[in-house]
Amino acid sequence: MKTWSEVITFVILTISTFAFDSHQNPAHVTRFRKIPAEDVVFDGAVKDYISGSRTRCAMSCIPRTQCLSYSFQKSSGRCLVFNRRVIYGIQMTSATGFQHYWRVTDHCPTTQGFFILEGSCVKVYETQVTWQDAESTCETQGAHLFAGQTEREMYTAESVVNSRGSASRNYRFGAWDHDKNGTWFWVTGAKVTSSTWQSGAPNGSRSKICAETVTYSAKQITANKCSNLNPFVCHVILG
CATH class of the missing domain: 3.10.100.10 (Mannose-Binding Protein A, subunit A)
Structure with missing residues (x-):
């Protein structure tokens, strides 16, 4: 069962992403999907800053056409943006509290x-x-x-x-x-x-x-x- 906070975050991300991608390519919508990787943080972020919330973290990924994934640590508000899809076992170190999201699309190329x-x-x-x-x-x-x-x-x-x-x-x-x-x-x-x-x-x-x-x-x-x-x-x- 999703909390109201999670529902609101999903709606904001969907609307914001749709608005951006519809301008770039009206045929497709891009969304983010959480991957089950746990207790790790990935190296090589193109942006590393304190966003304060996952919504702001995701929003910083949307305008970047090369952004393929992002990670967010709730306890610190830290946001990592990547121009690659983070892969479990590649360029990562142990860490706790991070959630990782892949940019996904509704379009099969x-x-x-x-x-x-x-x-x-x-x-x-x-x-x-x-x-x-x-x-x-x-x-x-x-x-x-x-x-x-x-x-x-x-x-x-x-x-x-x-x-x-x-x-x-x-x-x-x-x-x-x-x-x-x-x-x-x-x-x-x-x-x-x-x-x-x-x-x-x-x-x-x-x-x-x-x-x-x-x-x-x-x-x-x-x-x-x-x-x-x-x-x-x-x-x-x-x-």
Whole structure:
């Protein structure tokens, strides 16, 4: 149940964002979505200041066409604005009290090769690259490696690979054990659930810390070396 304060903040952000984006591109509306990353703060902000409220923090992100995410710490009123989508495990340090938001859109960029399948906006790349290069490529498209945080999304992933890729190949997905401690996260900061894994995976190897799909069963993932070359699937989160 949302509090009145949260409802009012959502309305203000939606109206303000709509007003800005409608002027720039009347066909699309941009919103923000909270990601589940916890107990971390991301480095490399293009703006770091005391905004006093999350609404003001978000408002400072709206006019910046290159702003892809922001973070807000309620206890201090600190606001961090980023020109990249903050990715769990990349350029971050431990910290408490921060909430992180991605800029999302209602538009799937089909002119860039993306397509909508079962509500997910995705693109399959057959080029074989490392996990890090795959994530970087997705980011240049305003996306990230596919993060199947629910059983439905994992079944969608299998449909994506079967319809636009090859079931006989292993595709890179956006999960990894960046701390090499056996705890796996999606790039959003959500923990990978046990039902997502192939039987017997992950096996605790400190050299195999990046995820890829299982051959002929893309609704499950397994662990492999980040340096291995694989095709991959990019995912745009729609608001």
